[in-house]
């Protein structure tokens with residue numbers, strides 16, 4: 001997986017009010033504007049971590065850590081954690097395709 005990670009995660013900034021959104025929405029949740037510019041965000045701070053221990057229909061599921069991350073100047077986003085980072089940790093953000101991941105810098 002790691003060789004497919006690209007640095008940063010794409011978020012969307014509303015052209016009308018400047019709100020930053022993730023994931024992408026059809027309409028801005030602040031002003032209902034419909035035009036956005038893509039922006040890259042490269043770091044954030046972990047606010048909360050949860051562990052997904054089971055996934056229905058997955059035989060060889062390994063527990064995964066999922067974090068709520070406050071992106072720098074951006075929205076709260078849910079990312080997969082690649083290490084043992086806990087709340088309060090500044091992490092670097094990556095994308096694997098369109099799936100966001102993070103690990104401590």
Ligand SMILES: [Zn+2]
Nearest residue numbers: 014017028031
């Ligand atoms: Zn807006």
